[in-house]
Amino acid sequence: xxxxxxxxxxxxxxxxxxxxxxxxxxxxxxxxxxxxxxxxxxxxxxxxxxxxxxxxxxxxxxxxxxx
Amino acid sequence: xxxxxxxxxxxxxxxxxxxxxxxxxxxxxxxxxxxxxxxxxxxxxxxxxxxxxxxxxxxxxxxxxxxxxxxxxxxxxxxxxxxxxxxxxxxxxxxxxxxxxxxxxxxxxxxxxxxxxxxxxxxxxxxxxxxxxxxxxxxxxxxxxxxxxxxxxxxxxxxxxxxxxxxxxxxxxxxxxxxxxxxxxxxxxxxxxxxxxx
Numbered sequence: 001x002x003x004x005x006x007x008x009x010x011x012x013x014x015x016x017x018x019x020x021x022x023x024x025x026x027x028x029x030x031x032x033x034x035x036x037x038x039x040x041x042x043x044x045x046x047x048x049x050x051x052x053x054x055x056x057x058x059x060x061x062x063x064x065x066x067x
Numbered sequence: 068x069x070x071x072x073x074x075x076x077x078x079x080x081x082x083x084x085x086x087x088x089x090x091x092x093x094x095x096x097x098x099x100x101x102x103x104x105x106x107x108x109x110x111x112x113x114x115x116x117x118x119x120x121x122x123x124x125x126x127x128x129x130x131x132x133x134x135x136x137x138x139x140x141x142x143x144x145x146x147x148x149x150x151x152x153x154x155x156x157x158x159x160x161x162x163x164x165x166x167x168x169x170x171x172x173x174x175x176x177x178x179x180x181x182x183x184x185x186x187x188x189x190x191x192x193x194x195x196x197x198x199x200x201x202x203x204x205x206x207x208x209x210x211x212x213x214x215x216x217x218x219x220x221x222x223x224x225x226x227x228x229x230x231x232x233x234x235x236x237x238x239x240x241x242x243x244x245x246x247x248x249x250x251x252x253x254x255x256x257x258x259x260x261x262x263x264x265x
Contacts, residue, residue: 032179034186039219041190044183059218063179064231066205066238067090 001054006061015054019047023060030062073259074102078147080258081105083166084173085157085185087133088112089238090201091175092123092140093247094254099141101255105149106141109165110134111156121240157181159188166193171257173250174200177232186222194221197257202226204246205236213245215253223257225249 002011005026017025019035019042035042036059042050052058082103084091087110095106110133114124128136134152141150155161157176162185166172172193174185182200189198203226204213212227225246232238 032183034183036219036222041187041219041222043187043191061202061218061224062228063182064203064205064226064229065177065179066203066230066232067086067088067175067177067182067201067243 001052001056003052003055004057006059016051018049018051019058022052022058023047026060028060028062032063034061034063035059036061068259076259077255078102078104080170081107081168082171082173082254083107083169084109084175085162085166086110086175086177086181087122087137088118088175088177089121089240089243090204090247090250091173092133092137093121093244094173094175094251095137095141096123096144097248097251098254099145099148099150101251102145103148105151107151107153107165107169108134108137109153109155109157109161110137111154121238121243157185159184159192162188163192166196169193169196171197171199171254173254174198175247175250179231190222197221197223197254199223199225199250199253199257201246201250203228203230204242205230205232205238207239207242210245213242213249215249223253225253 038057080103084095112133114128114131114136116129132154134154138150138152202224216224
């Protein structure tokens with residue numbers, strides 16, 4: 001599948017991946033992230049269930065402390 | 068738009084500020100000078116002497132509750148602005164209750180866990196309310212790394228996205244102030260219906 005990941009095109013052999021699988025595959029090891037699928041927030045506890053498909057717009061944002 | 072027209076619009080608006088530390092206190096000061104109609108503050112903390120390095124408090128306020136001390140300071144800047152201070156620790160339920168009538172919400176927490184919590188809460192309960200998050204402002208210098216991004220329909224992020232607070236990278240007044248004022252600047256542009264993030 002071909003998706004947009006953080007505003008850049010990206011390709012995967014799989015036809016579909018859950019958010020959890022994508023995070024593992026891309027080696028996003030940040031402690032705290034916010035995930036979005038086609039503009040909609042995917043909550044932490046939903047990452048194992050919600051799947052990403054061809055053409056999806058995916059965002060994984062790293063959050064850092066400070067303020 | 069002239070200044071009269073700008074003030075006329077802004078005085079009809081309500082902004083919620085989640086956290087009254089470096090981001091929240093400085094952002095609130097800018098918004099108060101702009102004559103926003105109502106500002107709803109929330110913080111559970113008290114003013115510590117170390118906060119004076121970057122937060123909008125004064126030495127004689129050390130030990131006071133931040134939400135009330137900030138309300139006093141804002142009142143001195145512009146007594147016409149209605150300030151609603153809440154001495155409270157925000158979780159999803161408190162956010163839903165306190166910020167339900169806001170036209171826009173500013174995230175000004177220090178901990179990344181809390182930033183995540185408010186983003187997820189607002190996405191679920193206030194999908195039509197713009198949320199402006201501060202993300203990455205520790206340290207000094209590197210002006211041009213600080214930027215604004217629009218992520219999805221109503222989520223905006225100001226900061227460098229990288230610089231996390233640590234022993235070697237403390238939060239310092241100028242960079243925290245830049246991000247706080249970027250949040251205020253973006254709030255104005257959203258409220259004036261000009262949704263350009265930069």
